[in-house]
Amino acid sequence: MTNIEPNYPLSLFNQQDKINIFPLLLGSNEFTNSEMELPFILGVDEDFKPVIGDVTKLPNLIVEGLYCKETFLHSFLLSLVYNNKPNEMKVILATSSKIEPLSEYSDLPHLYMPIKTDLHSVLNMLNWCVDEMERRDLLLSQSGVRNIVQYNEKTSEKLPYIVVIINEYYDFIYSIGREIFEDQIVRLCQNSQTVGIHLILMTNVPSSDIVTDKLKANILSRITFLTATSMDAREILDWRAVKSLYGFGDVLVLLNGCNIAEKFKLPQIDDEAVLNIVKYLHSKDKHSYIEISESISLKDLEDKFDALIPEVCRFMIESGKTSISATQRQFKLGFLQASRIIDNLEQKHFLSKPNECGKREILKTEIM
Numbered sequence: 001m002t003n004i005e006p007n008y009p010l011s012l013f014n015q016q017d018k019i020n021i022f023p024l025l026l027g028s029n030e031f032t033n034s035e036m037e038l039p040f041i042l043g044v045d046e047d048f049k050p051v052i053g054d055v056t057k058l059p060n061l062i063v064e065g066l067y068c069k070e071t072f073l074h075s076f077l078l079s080l081v082y083n084n085k086p087n088e089m090k091v092i093l094a095t096s097s098k099i100e101p102l103s104e105y106s107d108l109p110h111l112y113m114p115i116k117t118d119l120h121s122v123l124n125m126l127n128w129c130v131d132e133m134e135r136r137d138l139l140l141s142q143s144g145v146r147n148i149v150q151y152n153e154k155t156s157e158k159l160p161y162i163v164v165i166i167n168e169y170y171d172f173i174y175s176i177g178r179e180i181f182e183d184q185i186v187r188l189c190q191n192s193q194t195v196g197i198h199l200i201l202m203t204n205v206p207s208s209d210i211v212t213d214k215l216k217a218n219i220l221s222r223i224t225f226l227t228a229t230s231m232d233a234r235e236i237l238d239w240r241a242v243k244s245l246y247g248f249g250d251v252l253v254l255l256n257g258c259n260i261a262e263k264f265k266l267p268q269i270d271d272e273a274v275l276n277i278v279k280y281l282h283s284k285d286k287h288s289y290i291e292i293s294e295s296i297s298l299k300d301l302e303d304k305f306d307a308l309i310p311e312v313c314r315f316m317i318e319s320g321k322t323s324i325s326a327t328q329r330q331f332k333l334g335f336l337q338a339s340r341i342i343d344n345l346e347q348k349h350f351l352s353k354p355n356e357c358g359k360r361e362i363l364k365t366e367i368m
Helices: 022-026 069-083 119-143 148-154 169-176 178-189 213-218 230-236 271-284 298-306 309-319 324-331 335-347
Strands: 039-044 050-054 061-064 089-095 161-167 197-203 221-224 250-254 262-265
Touching: 022 039, 022 069, 039 069, 039 250, 069 089, 069 161, 069 197, 069 271, 089 119, 119 148, 119 161, 119 178, 119 197, 161 169, 169 178, 169 197, 178 197, 178 213, 309 324, 309 335, 324 335
Parallel strands: 061 197, 061 221, 089 161, 161 197
Antiparallel strands: 039 050, 039 262, 221 250, 250 262
């Protein structure tokens, strides 16, 4: 992609902010003359030269750590929409309703669907993404091409790239359990690159039960900020490298195919600039949402976990372990789901109420 025609003017950024280098990076030769398909700004190196990434080369990404995730999200999205029109690239956003719901992007014309904030809608969104991946794969096969670039060069009805961003991934894991959510994500990651669908997972909690080996094996690119604990740091990248992060925009980047993480600094972007840019883009292009089927219901999920109760009873009788954490680990459940099963077993008088130490006794030897 060369000679980028910008979708919004750089004057929308605060011109009085002398330390804001993001508009300078957008206007740099490295970015505007990039040969990449979906270039985005990673930051600046130690010589303050722009560092540009390509979403299609990631092709999926885990973003981890406590600080600067919001700054990265702004930089990532604003650089993508700077040079891609809504018919060329679509964005899907999902975030836990317990936190700030990314409302500043609600009018972004690149959105493929409304921002997803609850478990039910996020699962259905992921299900739609898998279906869309399979639909596109069939289109490519029928056209005799190997990837989305070749397909768009050959046909008049071009497929837009789709960038799916799930913020606070761990909230959804704890709400429903890792297995259901992770299986959909892994399935999507294994074949989505060729059809132009790219997944970005963001989490404050990069512990091993959230960012599992299975997940890391399928998502090879990672961006890391300062973490809460040294244990979290060891789960992400080399501990010695993570120790060099001091906050203030420091970021370690491990891209697909690389063995060594590189350190950069993120450009700062104020919320007012984000709102101004989204408002400007919205004035040029309106939303064009797609409708997705609600194929997964909360009742289906509840029925699935209710069906686990006999297995949980058997596990407790054989192992003597009755805690929520043991149930979580054994059956790969989220805290809320494991807690609901334990409460259910207490109501059915299979388990006692917790004693002063929090331990429960098994009251029956029959499997419920």
